[in-house]
Amino acid sequence: MINIMLVDDDVPMIKYLRQLINWEELGLNVVGTSYSSIKALEMFKQFKPDLVITDIGLPQMNGIELASELKQIKSDVRMIFLTCHEDFHYAQKAIQLNADSYLIKDELTKDQLEESLKDSINKIKETSVSLEGLSYREILNRNIEILKHSLFDRLIKRDEPEMLIQFAKKLDINWQYPSFILGTGHISLSTFMEKYSYQDLSILKYGFYNISCDVAKKYHGITFFNEEESIVFVYNYRQNIKFDHHQYIQSLLIEIQEKICELLGLEISFIYGRQSFDIKNIGFVFQHMIHNRYQFFYHTEHILNWDKETKQSAFWPISRLLDKEMNELVIAVKEKDSKSVKEILTVITQTAAEKNLDPEELKKVMARRIRLIELQYIETGNEEFYSFLEECSRLSDVVKLVENKLTQLIQWNGKMDGASRREPKLQEIDQYIVQNLSENVTSTDVAAHLYMNPSYFSRYFKRLTGENFTDYVHRFKIGVAIKILEQTGESVEEVAIKCGYSDRTYFSKVFKKYTKMTPREYRSKVGY
Incomplete structure (x- = not known):
């Protein structure tokens, strides 16, 4: 018997799957069902089934992330994905996840499920040989994404260059030249929301990565990584004044953009460095790019050049x-x-x-x-x-x-x-803060003023503004303090007291938290 596990946060869907077919007749033993991806992971560790059917749109950890975790525990586990989105057919060709089937919930029939299961059963039987009997190439292909992630993690942690180069070589990544360029790619979230829903982001990001890898096969020296922060690419090249490396990168990125627009209907953007650097500095450059991610906030171009020497204004x-x-x-x-x-x-x-x-x-x-x-x-x-x-x-x-x-x-x-x-009631809350500006206004005070239960008011306010009441009051008061500093000659101590901060040091600390500068620095900047 082949062991199988079912995962879906939709309870009726699990029941529907259990009743849809005779599992034993197909030689399948359902060892467990789970409505939570976290619990499914623990159950998998216990039973180590050969096949898992899972919904993609799971909370906490989605189906794609769950599959990645399961494959690290058992690399030869077969996966069948469920999705409730009809337009998934549109993206399926581009995404090519390492799964046996993709089934649309609303269209699922007994014949479809049986056909998918029989296909997975045949693949399990074909690969029943133990891992010890597999060739190095087969093991590599099964675990390539996990190994690439490990390589990039070691790049970020700045391991010894020679060890990194040897590790990369085992993955068929030949970093034979001293010069590197780093770049990142991002999905336009606004265009994404026009076509897809939030739970599809991980799978579409994988599609972005998969298309990028496919296009990059024609471009020597470029390797893509699927990282949490973004899609990342590393270009390894030999310096040559007769060859325009930036035009070479631009050609690749434009081709990827066109392909993703065609297959996924999405806009994407890239940022890459104009300067070259050696392998031991890749981690430093990547962290710097992430830290300065708002450097291009006001730019509209889809391909941008980044310079690590340029300070963010x-x-x-x-x-x-x-x-x-x-x-x-x-x-x-x-x-x-x-x-x-x-x-x-x-x-x-x-x-x-x-x-x-x-x-x-x-x-x-x-x-x-x-x-x-x-x-x-x-x-x-x-x-x-x-x-x-x-x-x-x-x-x-x-x-x-x-x-x-x-x-x-x-x-x-x-x-x-x-x-x-x-x-x-936000205007009424603001008015109360203004009227009691020099006092330490608490959520309990405002709740009493509005004749509301304090606990309910805290939940209501969080839902209303997206932040807790203390942060809101601080931000509000610092806004008032800014106006006083701009428009009057009052000392910092006087402004602090007027805004309800008896301790000038604490006032300066709060002011800097919300403005990135002290009150004196701010006043100096505005030229008062």
């Missing part, structure tokens, strides 16, 4: 700079005015780019205001949207995501009557 704190536009967005959605939404977002885009506003703060301000709007129409927001917004490293992506979200809210607005709308 200082971003300007937003404070209350965009309050007018944010308030106008609330009104535009309420009035179902899509044209005004576009115009307001255009103004926000121009202001942010002209003043080089802090990307992290800009995203938080946008998220906070959208939560405020969203709570007028639905009880709880779509956290997937906020996760994507947080991950955005380009202003163009932020604006597209926000525009799509507000358009969706306008549609919801049109379906509701006035009696069902919920009025948020």
